[in-house]
Amino acid sequence: MKTNSGRFFEDYHVGQVIEHAVPRTLSGGERALYHALYPARHALYSSDEFAAECGLEVAPLDDLIAFHTVFGKSVPDISLNAVANLGYAEGRWLKPVVAGDTLRSVSEVIGVKQNSNGKSGVVWVRTKGINQFDEEVLEYVRWVMVRKGDLDAPAPEAVIPDLAGNVSVEDLVIPEGLDFLRYNFTLAGEEHRWADYEVGERIDHVDGVTIEDAEHMMATRLWQNTAKVHFDATNRADGKRLIYGGHVISLARALSFNGLANAQMIVALNSGAHANPCFAGDTVRAYSEVLDKAETPAPGVGAIRLRLVAYKDGAPEFALKGEDGKYHPDVLLDLDYWALMPL
């Protein structure tokens, strides 16, 4: 058998290190496509001059380009037979990625637990993105439910990793040289600085975008993510293609510009849930809630912890979960992250 049928639950064991294939050199082409696929407008990622004023050499590629690239490489090894993408934790951006960088990914299995039905199990992996200088640019934990290939394979000893509920402020990595003292709020698009946001504040990001199949497939392929559910309309009885959860993350993050234009850099992913599936034809909107705020050692740079919720048109205002603790059926994404913002 020459083709990859993916790993099954029994193929994972704690401590296993998997080097993912197909390193990728990124260029201005990936940025242009990112900006064509999402309404991305954060100035630090759009303008070399703006980035230079903030102490960086050039405008980095959008943080989620790095995330999707690193994530995409892990798909053939981690989630090809996944039933569900269950969660994220301890995600940190460690170094900005710029045009010309080449990224590869490595995952270590840090937990396994067979489900009581004996047909599947949960696998936890810590995935690292590494550049051409062998520097880590990104790391995160994700856990997925994976089918067993051989139902008779014995259940492994359950190992459930002890994961932080959120990345603590001291562990945030501020890009070297970042300095918001000369930050140009006019060019950034909004006047609201870190001090203007209050914990508990919620912001509806106003705009909606109706998604097309051509768009999410182009995006997903761009990250060399090959999960067939995104591309093959014969894969589901209803003929729909399931949209890659990362597409919704990028769309919601880009929409959040309207109200959070100064939440420039994503530095940590505390947790995330793809609450409900998204399909072409859905009109996606987003709101944010300020969860926490902290100062940082970098000049003029504050940190803000945000819940970013994507929802389908028609959901009630600020919809999240029902009284039963389950997500409202129109909620697509519940993401908890830290961003950097001028003080």
Added chain:
Amino acid sequence: MKTNSGRFFEDYHVGQVIEHAVPRTLSGGERALYHALYPARHALYSSDEFAAECGLEVAPLDDLIAFHTVFGKSVPDISLNAVANLGYAEGRWLKPVVAGDTLRSVSEVIGVKQNSNGKSGVVWVRTKGINQFDEEVLEYVRWVMVRKGDLDAPAPEAVIPDLAGNVSVEDLVIPEGLDFLRYNFTLAGEEHRWADYEVGERIDHVDGVTIEDAEHMMATRLWQNTAKVHFDATNRADGKRLIYGGHVISLARALSFNGLANAQMIVALNSGAHANPCFAGDTVRAYSEVLDKAETPAPGVGAIRLRLVAYKDGAPEFALKGEDGKYHPDVLLDLDYWALMPL
């Protein structure tokens, strides 16, 4: 309120200068996307070697990339609450934009006039595109009808700017070094030179393109144009997304290659009207009419003034306006511009 609800008519006053947000560094990625979204083939913009033979250092980005980028930045400040994009005038390309350039936009309000219904008014702005060296690369006037936010706001003193009907030949800016004496007509794709075109001549550009929603949304986002009518299918009762007028401009200009392959550089936008709305599924065709011709001081370089008309499949031949002076319902665009062509 952290989100941008846009300016209303009463928020504009003559002399007001608005610096638009989100400067953008352009790369070969934007060019590749432009050529994927439109059938653009003008050789000067396609080949560094062809451009070098014409006296330029490298192939510039297509003139309409510069236009859309500069225009897109102005949308959140000028046309978010616009009812209609009424016209363009006095547009001039002042310097070619190349990969690596960063563009930002500034607009000055040069006219305001409240409508007699008291509910809206017309705002005229002169918008300039500026590169990372603070050089102007482009300027144009446009006027839009904007809703009043507060119907009780007093009507301002009407100021109607005195705009040129067309840019005069002496005001055309020929890019430094441009020289068409060694122009290669074979590589450019057609043999017809400036001398071969006659004022009054009309050229039907033969080909048609059926537009998809994914395409016009990607194009419009690429210019960071965020007007919701283009993206949100819930915004209109008929569930259609209105196509950005600039998408039709670029499509028509690209189609005009067939018959005007040597009308290489756009140097002025004399006037323009988006005659009727365009939607996905429409098949767009174009014709041109030669309005004027002039010599220029640059070696081998002539100027040609063209009317470019985009229309929907099914329109009568060379359709424009009816006897009532109104545009034929299948006419989408009526654009009047100056281009440079080898003598």
Added chain:
Amino acid sequence: MKTNSGRFFEDYHVGQVIEHAVPRTLSGGERALYHALYPARHALYSSDEFAAECGLEVAPLDDLIAFHTVFGKSVPDISLNAVANLGYAEGRWLKPVVAGDTLRSVSEVIGVKQNSNGKSGVVWVRTKGINQFDEEVLEYVRWVMVRKGDLDAPAPEAVIPDLAGNVSVEDLVIPEGLDFLRYNFTLAGEEHRWADYEVGERIDHVDGVTIEDAEHMMATRLWQNTAKVHFDATNRADGKRLIYGGHVISLARALSFNGLANAQMIVALNSGAHANPCFAGDTVRAYSEVLDKAETPAPGVGAIRLRLVAYKDGAPEFALKGEDGKYHPDVLLDLDYWALMPL
């Protein structure tokens, strides 16, 4: 008549050399779009570092980017009035194309034969792709059936070129410096080396992709291929747009990564047939058959000759031709090529 109505059968004669218009400088933008449009993952084309380990200066642009670019330029001169694209032969990649290269195309007519119906004929051309240093990067023969414009034009003397059934191993051009001795199979994505493949072996590439109109139109425009059947939904009675055959080639080649991840470089196109038309909505799958194997003088580099078949979802396993010698109606493409693979 300023517009190009294309050449008719009687306009071609053996020995005629046609320089095609619109040279094109390629960048990382074209690569990013290629990877967004197709699930392309061959590591040599994805990573500068991987390519450097294989002895190349940087990752070349995917071989089919070069092919489509060179092919696209020939369309206005060769196939605008073509009834059918009949075949390919003697295709060879002569030098990798990298970002920054400018390509142009030249074709020589090497055969003509009027059909017995007197209404059309077959034209054979040898097309060469040439870079900015006047080096040939690619050449291939294709033949097309072209309508006569003037049915009274006399039939030319039939000249049928003597074409090789396949490119012989000695004629394969191995890129200068290519060396697979340090080839990293883990990063490439599969462990199967040249020695692991047997002549006669067939590999079903598992995955399927459902095609959208926006995607194939963007791809086809990117190569400046302007054949109207791909873009204009009013061109056929059924309102469908015929998908450019090259789109199916690229899609099938990209799908073949799953099972042939190490068939890195395409060096020859032995033959090819677009067996049946492809339309948006079709779900495309692919299989390969190993036709031949050969060693090469380059260190660690083997050659493998592959039949790549693209088919529509629903076709029987390994469908190709029926007993009548005709292609199965669900077969889209039958391509025969040589690739380079680590020994």
